[in-house]
Amino acid sequence: MSILEVKNLTHTYDGNTPFFSDAVRDVSFSVQQGEIIGIIGHTGSGKSTLVQHLNGLLKPTHGEILLDGKDIWENPKQIRMIRSKVGLVFQYPEYQLFEDTVYKDIAFGPKNMGFDDKKIEIVINEICEIVGLKKEYLEKSPFDLSGGEKRRVAIAGVMAMQPKIIVFDEPVAGLDPKGRADVIKMIADYRNKYDATVIIISHNMEDMALIADKLIVMNKGEMVLFDKTENVFKQHEFLKSIGLNVPMVTQIMLVLKQMGMDIPDDIFTVDKAVEFLLRLAKGGNTNA
Amino acid sequence: MLNDITFGQYYANNSFVHKMDPRAKLLILVTIIVFIFLAQNAVALSLIALLIFCGVFFSKVPLKMYLKNLKAILPILIFTLLINLFFTSNVNTQPSWSFELFLGLTITNLSLYRAFYMAARILLLIIISAELTYTTTPNDLTDAIENLLSPLKFIGLKNVVHTLAMMMTIALRFIPTLIEETQKIMNAQKARGADLESGNLIERIKALIPILIPLLISSVRRAYELAEAMECRCYNGGEGKKRMKQLKYSTNDYTAFFIVFLVCATTIAVNFIL
Numbered sequence: 001m002s003i004l005e006v007k008n009l010t011h012t013y014d015g016n017t018p019f020f021s022d023a024v025r026d027v028s029f030s031v032q033q034g035e036i037i038g039i040i041g042h043t044g045s046g047k048s049t050l051v052q053h054l055n056g057l058l059k060p061t062h063g064e065i066l067l068d069g070k071d072i073w074e075n076p077k078q079i080r081m082i083r084s085k086v087g088l089v090f091q092y093p094e095y096q097l098f099e100d101t102v103y104k105d106i107a108f109g110p111k112n113m114g115f116d117d118k119k120i121e122i123v124i125n126e127i128c129e130i131v132g133l134k135k136e137y138l139e140k141s142p143f144d145l146s147g148g149e150k151r152r153v154a155i156a157g158v159m160a161m162q163p164k165i166i167v168f169d170e171p172v173a174g175l176d177p178k179g180r181a182d183v184i185k186m187i188a189d190y191r192n193k194y195d196a197t198v199i200i201i202s203h204n205m206e207d208m209a210l211i212a213d214k215l216i217v218m219n220k221g222e223m224v225l226f227d228k229t230e231n232v233f234k235q236h237e238f239l240k241s242i243g244l245n246v247p248m249v250t251q252i253m254l255v256l257k258q259m260g261m262d263i264p265d266d267i268f269t270v271d272k273a274v275e276f277l278l279r280l281a282k283g284g285n286t287n288a
Numbered sequence: 289m290l291n292d293i294t295f296g297q298y299y300a301n302n303s304f305v306h307k308m309d310p311r312a313k314l315l316i317l318v319t320i321i322v323f324i325f326l327a328q329n330a331v332a333l334s335l336i337a338l339l340i341f342c343g344v345f346f347s348k349v350p351l352k353m354y355l356k357n358l359k360a361i362l363p364i365l366i367f368t369l370l371i372n373l374f375f376t377s378n379v380n381t382q383p384s385w386s387f388e389l390f391l392g393l394t395i396t397n398l399s400l401y402r403a404f405y406m407a408a409r410i411l412l413l414i415i416i417s418a419e420l421t422y423t424t425t426p427n428d429l430t431d432a433i434e435n436l437l438s439p440l441k442f443i444g445l446k447n448v449v450h451t452l453a454m455m456m457t458i459a460l461r462f463i464p465t466l467i468e469e470t471q472k473i474m475n476a477q478k479a480r481g482a483d484l485e486s487g488n489l490i491e492r493i494k495a496l497i498p499i500l501i502p503l504l505i506s507s508v509r510r511a512y513e514l515a516e517a518m519e520c521r522c523y524n525g526g527e528g529k530k531r532m533k534q535l536k537y538s539t540n541d542y543t544a545f546f547i548v549f550l551v552c553a554t555t556i557a558v559n560f561i562l
Contacts, residue, residue, distance in 0.1 A: 057475050080481060088479040096476040098501035108498065112481030143505070157480060 001069060002030035003197055004054065004086075004165055008063035011049055023049040025221045026063070031165075036191060036198040038208040038229065041218030042243045047201045048091070050218065051167045054199070055086035067165075084113040087163030091170045093154030094147065102145070102153050103138040109161040123160050130189045131156045132182060148179040155183070159190055166190065167199040172207060180204070184211055205247040209233065209268035217244070230266050249273045299422040303348035304540060306423045310432035312541035316548050317420050323552050324412050330401075332558040333408060339551045340416050349422045357418045358411070365407055372403035426460035435535055450526030458514070466507065473502050 011024040024046040031037055041047050052058045053065055056072050056079040064071045072082045087109075090096070099105035103124065110120045128138070131152045137145070142153050151171075158166065168187065172180040184207050191198050202208055208215060208229065215232040217225035219242040225232050232239075236246045236254060245251070247268050257263045267273045305313070320336060327333040344354065358365075374389075376399035386396040420429075434453035441449060477498045478484065484495050 052475065055479055057478060080483060083479055083481050090472065090476045090479065093476065095506055096473055096480075096498075096502050098498045108477075108482075109480035112483065161481065 003033045003068060005030040005066040005069075006050075006053070006063070007066065009050070009053060009060050009065065010062040011046075011053065011058060012061045013049075022221050024053075027218075027223045028063075029216060029223065029226050031197055031199070033197055034191070034195055035213050036188075036200065036211055037214050037216060038212030039199065039201045039216045039218060040203070040205070040208060040244055045218040046221040047218050048169055051088065051169055051199065051201060054165070054167055055088045056082045057088070080112075084161050085164050087158040087161055087166040089155055089158045089166070089168045089171060091173060093158070093171075094150035097142040097150060097154060097157075100141055101139055102133070102142050105142050105153060106138075106157045106160050109157050113161050120160070123162060124156075126193075127156045127159045130159065130193065131186045148175060148182075151175065151179070151183070152186075155186065162194060163196065164194075165197045165199065167201075169201045170203065171200065172202065172204060180207065187211065205233075205245060206249075206269075209247045209250075217242075230268065233268050234265050236265075297421065298425045299349045299353060301348050301423075303346060303423070305343060305347040305419065307538075307540060308423075308544060309535055309537050309541045310424050310428040311435055311535055312537060312544060313420055313424055314429070314432045314436065316544060317416060319548060319552060320416055321413060323555055324409055324416075326559070327555050328559045329562050330405065331562055332555045333405065333412075335551055335555050335558065337408070337412055339548065340412055340419075343419055344415065347419055347423050349419070353422060354415055354418055358414060361410070361414055365410055368410060369403045369407045372406045373399050375399075376402045427457060430457045430460065431531070431533070431535060447525055447527070454526075462507075462510070465510075466503070469506060470499065470503055473499050 007028050009024055009027045010022060013021055013023050027046075027050060039047050039050065049058065053060055056065075059073060064073065066072070067082065067085060072079070097105050099108065106124050106127065107120050110123055115123065124138070128135070133149075133152055133156060137149070137153075142150060145153065155168075155171065166187075171183050171187065175183060187198055187200065188211060190196060200208075200212065212229050214227065215225065215229050216223055217232060217239070224242065225235070225238075233246045233250060236250065239246060246254075249270050249272075250265075250268050253263050253265070253267045253273060257265070263276075267276055320340065323336055324333070327336055344351070373395055374393045376396070384397050386394050388394045424432075430453045433456065434449055437449045437452075474484065482495060482498055484492070484499075487495065
């Protein structure tokens with residue numbers, strides 16, 4: 001059974017005003033336990049609106065969200081409990097830090113979920129390892145940290161609730177390449193350690209190629225593609241037509257292909273491309 | 289919750305009132321507010337009310353918008369109504385009828401009259417102020433204030449007027465931004481399990497801390513960024529600057545002035561006659 005199922009989700013903003021618009025229209029998909037799902041799409045295509053439904057921050061105008069087969073809005077009073085099962089890391093999460101020490105800030109979520117002090121301490125130690133926060137940071141003020149460190153603390157704050165499903169809204173926005181790689185790695189580590197399901201919104205196709213099992217492509221509030229990552233990236237012309245692109249290395253491969261080289265169209269990571277080109281070089285120019 | 293108060297929200301349209309000079313609108317607003325308080329009886333007040341409703345009609349802003357605005361002040365309105373209903377003392381005139389409710393709370397025809405009179409005043413104040421903000425962009429409004437206050441420079445307050453106007457422009461400009469920011473932070477903290485909806489008063493106030501602190505910090509950050517951006521564009525106060533948009537009174541404005549003058553004069557007359 002799928003862990004999370006979205007059925008015919010439609011969300012209309014400002015329904016009664018002249019400014020109303022469908023932010024998300026008739027979106028359906030299902031997610032299996034342990035999968036990493038990427039959501040890509042143009043700015044304003046409804047990605048953020050979509051993910052805010054997954055933990056009940058927004059209520060669908062039409063349609064439903066099933067978590068473990070049960071509608072999350074079945075009992076609206078229990079919606080806070082859904083948030084312990086589906087964690088959501090917002091864009092620029094570092095702006096939501098508020099406590100006077102890093103430890104207290106990370107503990108905010110677990111405390112709200114009713115974890116006792118002992119469990120909180122254990123969880124925080126585990127999570128700090130995943131996000132790469134050193135012990136001595138825990139007693140510092142979060143406002144004395146650098147941007148990248150703040151991001152780690154904020155992500156740790158959501159991870160510490162140990163959600164079964166964790167959703168990231170552009171987790172790498174505004175980070176340098178090293179910071180980006182670190183964040184991608186901690187997401188993968190969290191998934192592996194807790195056997196969690198991950199949903200990521202990103203504009204970075206390279207990261208998606210690296211980490212996502214499946215991709216959801218959003219365009220103007222509608223889901224236009226939902227397929228395995230390689231199947232989505234194979235449709236480079238369609239992606240371009242809706243203002244998206246394939247990973248940089250795939251673009252290079254496409255140019256090489258146009259120049260007459262015999263190149264498969266499923267190369268989406270630099271490692272794979274290097275491997276392929278080396279094989280090509282060793283085998284001589286027979287294919288070219 | 290945060291979207292309930294439409295006060296200060298511009299409703300874009302192209303009506304007679306929208307096209308008026310913001311200075312004229314501001315002056316008329318002040319005049320009408322003064323006359324709402326000068327009107328001493330129901331007839332005088334209904335004259336003003338008529339004027340205000342004409343303005344509402346000509347503003348081409350849907351009535352629904354005004355009603356939404358009134359909903360937000362309904363508690364104050366009801367409070368005023370009740371206070372006046374029960375605690376009006378009748379010193380000068382003897383009430384023609386009275387009705388004792390309980391605990392000595394008495395309603396008389398005079399207190400009933402007074403309660404509705406006060407409520408109507410508040411209602412009119414809100415409607416006329418809302419009309420100004422619906423039909424005038426905040427920027428036009430501050431331009432108007434700056435322009436109307438400009439005589440102050442002759443008494444040694446040269447930079448003060450411009451600085452105040454700039455501060456107001458910025459403050460107004462950032463209200464929607466801050467509302468959006470608040471909403472975002474609230475969602476982020478809710479996603480971390482923050483409970484904003486239940487608990488007693490103290491718990492609720494405590495629950496606001498995770499929202500207020502990030503909001504305060506981001507406001508300060510924004511202020512720094514804005515100050516730097518302004519310096520980068522060589523902002524150095526109002527000195528030696530000419531406005532891109534020059535304010536100018538038109539026939540519309542003079543017509544409006546004339547009508548308001550007529551109504552106000554009649555109000556005074558009615559005050560004396562009745």
